[in-house]
Amino acid sequence: MKDVKGLKRVAIAGFGVVGRGLAKALVTKKDVLIKRAGDYRIAAICDSKGGIYSEEGVDVFEAIRIKEKEGRLPEELTVEDIIDRIDILFECTPTNVETGEPGLSHIKLALENGVDVITSNKGPLVVGYKELMKTAKKTGAKLMYEATVGGAMPIIKLVKNELAGNEVLSIKGILNGTCNYILSRMEQEKMPYSQILSEAQELGIAEADPTYDVEGIDAAAKLVILANSLMNSNATFSDVERTGISSITPEAFEIAAMKGYTIRLIAEATRDELRVSPRLVPFNSPLCVYGTLNAALIQTDLAGEVVVMGRGAGSSETASAMLSDFVELSRCGSK
Amino acid sequence: MVLELKDKPGQLLRAIEPISRLGGNIIGVVHKRDRVSPLERISVEISVKIDEGRVEELIEALKRNGVVVKAYNEVRLVASTSLLLVGHIIHTDLSDTVNTIDATGFAEVVEMHISMPEVNEPSTAMVTVSATGKDELKKAVSLLKETCRKKDIMVIEPLNEDLA
Numbered sequence: 127m128k129d130v131k132g133l134k135r136v137a138i139a140g141f142g143v144v145g146r147g148l149a150k151a152l153v154t155k156k157d158v159l160i161k162r163a164g165d166y167r168i169a170a171i172c173d174s175k176g177g178i179y180s181e182e183g184v185d186v187f188e189a190i191r192i193k194e195k196e197g198r199l200p201e202e203l204t205v206e207d208i209i210d211r212i213d214i215l216f217e218c219t220p221t222n223v224e225t226g227e228p229g230l231s232h233i234k235l236a237l238e239n240g241v242d243v244i245t246s247n248k249g250p251l252v253v254g255y256k257e258l259m260k261t262a263k264k265t266g267a268k269l270m271y272e273a274t275v276g277g278a279m280p281i282i283k284l285v286k287n288e289l290a291g292n293e294v295l296s297i298k299g300i301l302n303g304t305c306n307y308i309l310s311r312m313e314q315e316k317m318p319y320s321q322i323l324s325e326a327q328e329l330g331i332a333e334a335d336p337t338y339d340v341e342g343i344d345a346a347a348k349l350v351i352l353a354n355s356l357m358n359s360n361a362t363f364s365d366v367e368r369t370g371i372s373s374i375t376p377e378a379f380e381i382a383a384m385k386g387y388t389i390r391l392i393a394e395a396t397r398d399e400l401r402v403s404p405r406l407v408p409f410n411s412p413l414c415v416y417g418t419l420n421a422a423l424i425q426t427d428l429a430g431e432v433v434v435m436g437r438g439a440g441s442s443e444t445a446s447a448m449l450s451d452f453v454e455l456s457r458c459g460s461k
Numbered sequence: 462m463v464l465e466l467k468d469k470p471g472q473l474l475r476a477i478e479p480i481s482r483l484g485g486n487i488i489g490v491v492h493k494r495d496r497v498s499p500l501e502r503i504s505v506e507i508s509v510k511i512d513e514g515r516v517e518e519l520i521e522a523l524k525r526n527g528v529v530v531k532a533y534n535e536v537r538l539v540a541s542t543s544l545l546l547v548g549h550i551i552h553t554d555l556s557d558t559v560n561t562i563d564a565t566g567f568a569e570v571v572e573m574h575i576s577m578p579e580v581n582e583p584s585t586a587m588v589t590v591s592a593t594g595k596d597e598l599k600k601a602v603s604l605l606k607e608t609c610r611k612k613d614i615m616v617i618e619p620l621n622e623d624l625a
């Protein structure tokens with residue numbers, strides 16, 4: 127499938143915040159990436175209404191200009207149309223933790239056709255992790271998903287590669303930057319939840335409908351991915367015991383502080399349970415982070431505790447995670 | 462703990478003084494007049510609630526006061542944890558909530574701090590639960606969670622207490 131010179135043809139599905147950030151990074155970082163991952167070109171980009179395709183490589187900045195002006199990409203094109211003309215698919219369509227769609231169909235199609243996939247979309251993994259991995263194994267295509275958890279914060283490959291040989295006993299993490307922002311502001315400003323939420327919405331940190339973040343749905347989806355991929359679980363979304371942050375009072379922070387605690391939304395995976403809930407976190411804990419940061423404390427049998435921290439979301443941050451998967455793909459021999 | 466005191470007036474005071482000086486609480490005293498030691502001492506069984514870290518100090522202080530400590534440590538609330546409760550704590554019968562723990566016999570609520578901003582608004586309480594062991598503490602906490610779930614009270618557990 128790959129052309130003779132070993133040039134990789136990549137496609138991007140989803141041309142929103144992440145898709146555009148990724149496209150830009152693939153262009154601006156090309157010199158560095160070529161050395162690590164071999165030569166490549168962006169053959170196609172799709173959004174919900176159309177796409178753009180070029181055998182010679184899409185002009186990314188022109189595509190962004192058109193997208194921003196017209197609200198869509200110019201050609202009638204879907205992922206299905208281009209699947210036999212690409213080697214790697216970057217999946218950046220919206221997350222749906224119930225159906226996994228449209229990403230689930232995209233990823234299945236790609237893997238079945240021997241196309242490697244790098245996804246930032248959690249939905250397909252939450253809904254169909256086992257099945258997708260089985261398909262990948264059968265066709266030899268690879269499925270990479272560092273960007274689905276923790277944004278730029280390395281965790282999946284860190285555990286799989288750098289901590290290889292360890293058994294992961296538990297993972298406790300701050301996996302949702304929006305909740306962490308709200309809680310750390312409540313702690314510092316002693317203001318009610320509703321007020322801080324409005325502030326976060328104004329700043330673009332929280333969505334107009336914040337349910338997905340504040341009810342712990344996003345964190346729970348990420349926790350399922352971590353448990354399945356790093357702890358060998360066979361968990362689904364409904365296995366996560368989940369409590370959101372919306373009923374936390376400002377007084378809770380004051381009282382907690384008297385005992386040396388603050389409150390954060392913690393996603394925790396152990397052998398016996400998966401839960402996302404507000405927890406008392408000691409001020410001196412590595413998980414006591416502020417703002418939109420993400421952090422995770424990984425407990426292993428050999429290495430003991432390992433802590434990571436980093437930016438959990440954003441255009442270039444998510445691109446960073448996807449590029450590391452891209453380099454890793456060629457390192458472990460993409461088809 | 463079981464202490465041996467000389468069978469003379471004022472001896473009990475020698476035992477009680479260091480306990481209160483070190484911040485301990487006497488829960489019960491039982492004189493065992495029938496158990497007189499060969500050296501004419503009488504046995505007294507005292508139940509004391511005291512900070513775990515001060516037990517050694519107490520034993521030393523008692524010895525210095527001429528009190529013989531025969532045995533101690535029978536029941537110790539060794540494990541404890543703090544939890545935050547948020548919700549209509551007062552309206553939903555706080556004493557009943559606390560009772561779910563105290564009634565176990567192996568755990569109790571040893572400290573509580575409540576903040577009530579306004580009537581009809583949800584209030585917040587920090588509750589410290591102690592138990593005779595880690596497993597007992599776990600049991601007590603799940604009992605409390607169970608009760609709070611029924612009453613629609615949110616329980617915020619600590620991250621890395623010995624519970625996990």
Ligand SMILES: NC(=O)c1ccc[n+]([C@@H]2O[C@H](COP(=O)([O-])OP(=O)(O)OC[C@H]3O[C@@H](n4cnc5c(N)ncnc54)[C@H](OP(=O)(O)O)[C@@H]3O)[C@@H](O)[C@H]2O)c1
Nearest residue numbers: 140141142143144173174218219220221228246247439440
């Ligand atoms: N934003 C972050 O910081 C971040 C971080 C980590 C992971 N993620 C995940 O990455 C994914 C993308 O996030 P985002 O923030 O970039 O979302 P977004 O801005 O809403 O972009 C989603 C894109 O997907 C396109 N799309 C929808 N249905 C499609 C379909 N059937 N075929 C092709 N394209 C389709 C949309 O098309 P239109 O433009 O036509 O609507 C849009 O371009 C999500 O799954 C998200 O959870 C995001």
